[in-house]
Amino acid sequence: MSFFSTRGGTCVTASQAILRGLAPDGGLFVPAMFHVVSPSEIAALGDLPYAQRAARILGLYLEDFTPEEIQSSVTAAYGQDRFDDPAVAPLKSLDSSTYVLELFHGPTLAFKDMALQLLPHLTTLSARKNGEQREVSILVATSGDTGKAALEGFRDVPGTSCTVFYPLDGVSDVQRLQMVTTGGDNTHVIAVKGNFDDAQTGVKELFGSESFAEEMNRRGKVLSSANSINFGRLVPQVVYYFSAYADLVSRRVIRCGDPVNFCVPTGNFGNILAAYYAREMGLPVGKLICASNRNKVLTDFFASGLYSTHRIFFKTMSPSMDILVSSNLERLLFEAADRDGELVSTWMRLLKECGSYSVGDQRTEWLQSLFWGGCADDNATLAEIGLRYTQDHYLMDTHTAVASNVLRQYREKSGDATPTVLVSTASPYKFARDVLSGVAGAETAQGLDAFACSAKLESLTGVPMPAQVRNLGNLPIRHRRECDIADMGQAVLSEFD
Numbered sequence: 001m002s003f004f005s006t007r008g009g010t011c012v013t014a015s016q017a018i019l020r021g022l023a024p025d026g027g028l029f030v031p032a033m034f035h036v037v038s039p040s041e042i043a044a045l046g047d048l049p050y051a052q053r054a055a056r057i058l059g060l061y062l063e064d065f066t067p068e069e070i071q072s073s074v075t076a077a078y079g080q081d082r083f084d085d086p087a088v089a090p091l092k093s094l095d096s097s098t099y100v101l102e103l104f105h106g107p108t109l110a111f112k113d114m115a116l117q118l119l120p121h122l123t124t125l126s127a128r129k130n131g132e133q134r135e136v137s138i139l140v141a142t143s144g145d146t147g148k149a150a151l152e153g154f155r156d157v158p159g160t161s162c163t164v165f166y167p168l169d170g171v172s173d174v175q176r177l178q179m180v181t182t183g184g185d186n187t188h189v190i191a192v193k194g195n196f197d198d199a200q201t202g203v204k205e206l207f208g209s210e211s212f213a214e215e216m217n218r219r220g221k222v223l224s225s226a227n228s229i230n231f232g233r234l235v236p237q238v239v240y241y242f243s244a245y246a247d248l249v250s251r252r253v254i255r256c257g258d259p260v261n262f263c264v265p266t267g268n269f270g271n272i273l274a275a276y277y278a279r280e281m282g283l284p285v286g287k288l289i290c291a292s293n294r295n296k297v298l299t300d301f302f303a304s305g306l307y308s309t310h311r312i313f314f315k316t317m318s319p320s321m322d323i324l325v326s327s328n329l330e331r332l333l334f335e336a337a338d339r340d341g342e343l344v345s346t347w348m349r350l351l352k353e354c355g356s357y358s359v360g361d362q363r364t365e366w367l368q369s370l371f372w373g374g375c376a377d378d379n380a381t382l383a384e385i386g387l388r389y390t391q392d393h394y395l396m397d398t399h400t401a402v403a404s405n406v407l408r409q410y411r412e413k414s415g416d417a418t419p420t421v422l423v424s425t426a427s428p429y430k431f432a433r434d435v436l437s438g439v440a441g442a443e444t445a446q447g448l449d450a451f452a453c454s455a456k457l458e459s460l461t462g463v464p465m466p467a468q469v470r471n472l473g474n475l476p477i478r479h480r481r482e483c484d485i486a487d488m489g490q491a492v493l494s495e496f497d
């Protein structure tokens with residue numbers, strides 16, 4: 001097995017793809033082929049604990065890792081000390097044809113833990129395999145949840161450090177506090193005076209800068225990425241789509257082979273791309289429903305084939321989806337282009353230089369056969385939280401509520417009654433103020449800080465507040481650095497001087 005860049009060329013091993021993060025030509029690493037998992041193998045996953053489900057899927061792609069290395073990694077990543085639900089990614093029934101896949105039972109209460117609890121193990125193994133002596137310095141741009149998950153994953157992991165950039169005014173109180181209170185001797189957190197796209201573009205530029213690499217090298221460090229552009233983030237995410245399907249088969253909701261739809265709250269397109277990869281690997285997937293908030297660049301793309309960033313950037317109550325440039329879409333484009341790296345390069349150049357590109361009618365039709373895009377604004381999000389709570393007695397976070405609302409729209413428009421898995425990406429307590437407003441009206445949350453909102457939400461609903469949120473107010477602030485967009489490289493270097 002080897003990995004190509006979405007922009008052509010480069011053939012590397014899995015460990016090299018994980019270590020480098022981004023291909024030298026600026027493209028994303030993609031597997032040379034998709035391994036097919038047979039229906040009987042899929043059904044058999046249902047008898048295994050989550051860590052072993054992960055080992056099966058990871059083993060298909062991590063060609064240059066031994067089975068023992070994969071075993072030790074999944075055992076450490078998905079243990080009971082890390083996830084507060086024995087199923088790791090439990091599947092709950094919401095209504096007669098809807099199931100919620102809860103991906104927020106890890107240490108930082110968002111789905112990013114599913115991959116970032118594992119990635120540090122893969123990274124240090126990859127460094128060893130490739131004779132890398134330097135410290136592996138992880139650089140992350142975060143819209144809120146990746147940052148904390150990466151910090152927790154890499155905290156005090158020998159031979160690594162982790163630096164996170166977050167948009168100064170673009171994350172929730174809980175998200176910010178989670179990050180700036182992070183312990184560990186190898187963690188760094190910097191607020192950027194800009195939005196997430198600014199932070200992400202800045203980090204991408206640092207990855208492409210030879211002079212920055214040289215400065216880091218002089219300090220004994222080599223850059224790597226924990227953003228979802230890293231293939232090491234993607235493959236652990238493929239696992240839970242298989243896992244959810246196997247659970248539905250075990251519970252006799254479906255027979256193995258029956259189609260299931262997945263509805264995914266989407267920002268950088270990493271999560272839903274993993275569902276598409278699962279489909280390519282033989283998972284019987286019907287429609288992939290791509291849910292956006294008011295920043296509906298993907299909704300428009302799936303409707304028209306035109307990807308355009310010529311639009312206003314909105315801050316919403318689902319901040320982890322406030323994104324105009326969805327990096328992982330490039331991996332889907334690579335497939336839409338029949339793996340023509342030059343064509344992908346052209347689209348990416350147009351995006352950079354003109355802010356838009358169009359994939360043409362035929363490819364748009366192909367994309368529409370797989371995906372359906374929809375969006376929900378903040379009002380619809382709040383209403384959805386209230387509706388799900390009163391009708392189905394289920395408390396969901398703002399991101400999940402966007403997806404839930406979009407699923408409703410999809411069913412109304414299409415009449416499609418296929419059983420659907422709604423992917424839940426965060427604990428409601430990570431966004432307690434807005435969730436409380438959705439459940440009990442905005443007046444209820446007025447004048448309360450994030451902690452009081454959480455306490456109120458707990459007393460109103462009886463859904464237990466996670467300890468991570470309860471303890472947050474007692475932790476000292478350890479990271480205070482801020483920087484301008486243009487000074488991100490300097491800010492990293494001064495953390496190390």
Ligand SMILES: *Cc1c(COP(=O)(O)O)cnc(C)c1O
Nearest residue numbers: 145267268269270271320425426
């Ligand atoms: C990151 C995140 C998303 C978006 O996921 P992508 O893989 O970037 O599409 C959605 N919801 C939450 C809570 C997140 O943290």
